[in-house]
Amino acid sequence: MAAENQTVSIFEVKDHVAWITLNRPEAMNSMNPELRWELSQHWDEVEANDDIWLAVVTGAGERAFSAGADLKHRAREREADAAQRAQWRKLETETTSLIERWHFPKPIIARVNGFALGGGLEQALACDIIVAADHAEFGLPEPRRGLIAGSAGVHRLPRQIGLKPAMGYMLTGRHIPAARAYELGLVNQVVPLDKLDETVGEWVDDILRCSPLAVRATKEATMRGLDHPLPQAYYTAYPANRRRENSADTLEGPRAFAEKRPPKWTGR
Numbered sequence: 120m121a122a123e124n125q126t127v128s129i130f131e132v133k134d135h136v137a138w139i140t141l142n143r144p145e146a147m148n149s150m151n152p153e154l155r156w157e158l159s160q161h162w163d164e165v166e167a168n169d170d171i172w173l174a175v176v177t178g179a180g181e182r183a184f185s186a187g188a189d190l191k192h193r194a195r196e197r198e199a200d201a202a203q204r205a206q207w208r209k210l211e212t213e214t215t216s217l218i219e220r221w222h223f224p225k226p227i228i229a230r231v232n233g234f235a236l237g238g239g240l241e242q243a244l245a246c247d248i249i250v251a252a253d254h255a256e257f258g259l260p261e262p263r264r265g266l267i268a269g270s271a272g273v274h275r276l277p278r279q280i281g282l283k284p285a286m287g288y289m290l291t292g293r294h295i296p297a298a299r300a301y302e303l304g305l306v307n308q309v310v311p312l313d314k315l316d317e318t319v320g321e322w323v324d325d326i327l328r329c330s331p332l333a334v335r336a337t338k339e340a341t342m343r344g345l346d347h348p349l350p351q352a353y354y355t356a357y358p359a360n361r362r363r364e365n366s367a368d369t370l371e372g373p374r375a376f377a378e379k380r381p382p383k384w385t386g387r
Contacts, residue, residue: 128157129179130164135172135331135386136323137165144180149189150238152210159214165225169386172331175319176217176246177230178239181312184229184255187237190264217245218270222342224335224359226326230319231255232312236294241268244275247338249305250319251297252312257305260292280305330368331386336360 129140139161141148148154165174178184217223218241229235229246235257243249243257259268259276267273268289277285280303288295300306310318326334339359344352363369368384375382 126157127151127154128161130157130161132168132171135170135327137161137168137171137174139165139174139176141176141178141185144178144182146189146191147183147186147234148178148180148239149183149186149191151189152214155214155216156210159216162215162217162220162223166220166223171225172334172386173226173228173323173326175228175230175323176242178232181232181252183233183239184231184235185239185242186234187239187241216270217242220245222339224339225331226334226338228319228322230315231257231297231306232315237261237268237272238270241270241272241275244272244279248307248322249300250308250310250315250322251300251306252315253297253309254312255297255300255309256294257297257300258292258294259289260294262290263292276305328381330363330372330382330384332359332363332366332368333372336363 127141127143129138129142131138139158141150141154141158143149143151143154165171217227218238223245226248227246229243229249231243231249231251233252233255235243235251235255237259240257240259259272261268261272268276273289276289279285284303287293295303295305297306297309301309307322308318336357336359340352340355340357343357344355346352347355367387368382371382371384
């Protein structure tokens with residue numbers, strides 16, 4: 120296992136899976152410049168490292184996945200000296216959030232262990248699968264603070280749960296209980312907190328049973344295809360699928376099936 124313990128995040132890679140933890144439980148894993156920068160570095164590694172086939176992102180503790188932007192930090196920015204403000208600006212210029220990685224190639228599971236609010240929900244919305252503890256709550260409460268869910272929340276939530284339900288929550292700042300989020304299709308599965316790790320592990324294991332190149336090709340075709348009318352989406356050639364077609368794994372899958380054995384994926 121490779122492990123890198125940071126001040127505000129934890130990054131581990133084991134058996135082709137990257138495990139990313141927002142590690143500010145005392146601040147409900149809210150996002151400050153340091154955490155945003157570290158997460159950007161982690162997503163760079165997940166994207167570039169061919170030995171990583173999928174990622175799981177979560178928050179430390181049992182209270183919050185992430186409560187969004189660190190508003191206390193924003194208040195402190197007004198009193199910071201010029202050198203400190205320059206350092207924070209430098210971190211921001213070197214940061215590309217998951218939210219802005221519009222076509223991230225590998226699957227991401229959000230393990231939501233508590234509140235996912237504001238930017239925290241926006242992070243989860245950028246993931247492919249959400250597994251939530253039954254006490255979790257979701258929401259975009261920005262208007263209650265004179266703000267807007269401008270990190271694509273106002274765009275992704277209506278696309279994922281429908282316009283009227285999304286407007287109802289966005290215009291009021293109300294929270295979405297985990298059970299209701301499941302009913303709306305925002306969440307894939309809701310389980311008691313003590314079953315959360317086991318359940319996330321089942322999703323991970325099922326993805327790992329699939330060819331990583333087929334998984335990436337499926338994700339790319341699905342997400343890019345949503346930008347096109349159906350006929351155009353169907354006839355478009357997708358780079359990830361071309362890579363899959365020319366891979367050893369494309370031969371390994373049928374061969375393993377014929378030989379009645381589990382396939383041995385290489386991702387190549």
